[in-house]
Amino acid sequence: MKFGLGGYTNLLSRGTLKQLFFxxxxxxxxxxxxxxxxxxxxxxxxxWHPPLPIWFMDMINLFIHEGGHFFxxxxxxxxxxxxxxxxxxxxxxxxxxxxRANQYVQPISLFWIGESLINVSVYIADAPYRRLRLISPxxxxxxxxxxxxxxxxxxxxxxxxxxxxxxxxVMISGCIAGVYYFAKYLRGSIVEPSSS
Numbered sequence: 001m002k003f004g005l006g007g008y009t010n011l012l013s014r015g016t017l018k019q020l021f022f023x024x025x026x027x028x029x030x031x032x033x034x035x036x037x038x039x040x041x042x043x044x045x046x047x048w049h050p051p052l053p054i055w056f057m058d059m060i061n062l063f064i065h066e067g068g069h070f071f072x073x074x075x076x077x078x079x080x081x082x083x084x085x086x087x088x089x090x091x092x093x094x095x096x097x098x099x100r101a102n103q104y105v106q107p108i109s110l111f112w113i114g115e116s117l118i119n120v121s122v123y124i125a126d127a128p129y130r131r132l133r134l135i136s137p138x139x140x141x142x143x144x145x146x147x148x149x150x151x152x153x154x155x156x157x158x159x160x161x162x163x164x165x166x167x168x169x170v171m172i173s174g175c176i177a178g179v180y181y182f183a184k185y186l187r188g189s190i191v192e193p194s195s196s
Contacts, residue, residue: 027178110174117167
């Protein structure tokens with residue numbers, strides 16, 4: 001058996017090249033946007049503008065968040081207010097669970113869960129300051145209300161940090177899943193020749 005590139009036959013077909021390009025590009029984008037979110041995401045900083053895909057995901061999260069208030073509002077005011085952030089995280093978890101066998105959906109679903117958690121962590125961290133722009137000037141700040149109602153005002157920043165770290169870890173797992181599928185296709189495209 002030979003080692004090195006000379007000992008292998010490259011069986012890269014046009015379809016395999018497309019898969020390799022897809023998974024390489026997909027993984028690189030997930031990793032790049034994860035780094036951007038983990039390091040730079042701060043809704044309190046008015047000069048920061050998210051990249052277009054993150055802005056688009058935030059808009060989807062906003063609609064889901066507001067729908068969560070409506071849906072969970074049937075269970076009382078406190079649950080209804082918590083329901084916005086809860087629904088924002090539960091929907092991507094549901095997508096991951098429904099499509100758990102789909103290798104294309106797994107990485108982006110994990111990324112979405114992590115992005116939602118980081119988005120919620122920024123909202124939680126803003127509770128003492130109430131500087132975030134809400135959907136209307138008279139809107140109730142969910143986490144300011146919840147911090148007072150649940151008696152967690154003193155520990156709100158710690159809670160925000162924990163949620164942010166969890167979001168970062170979930171996003172990193174999405175990157176790892178993307179890189180895993182890229183490596184899987186890369187490994188499957190180069191096979192050892194038969195020794196006959």
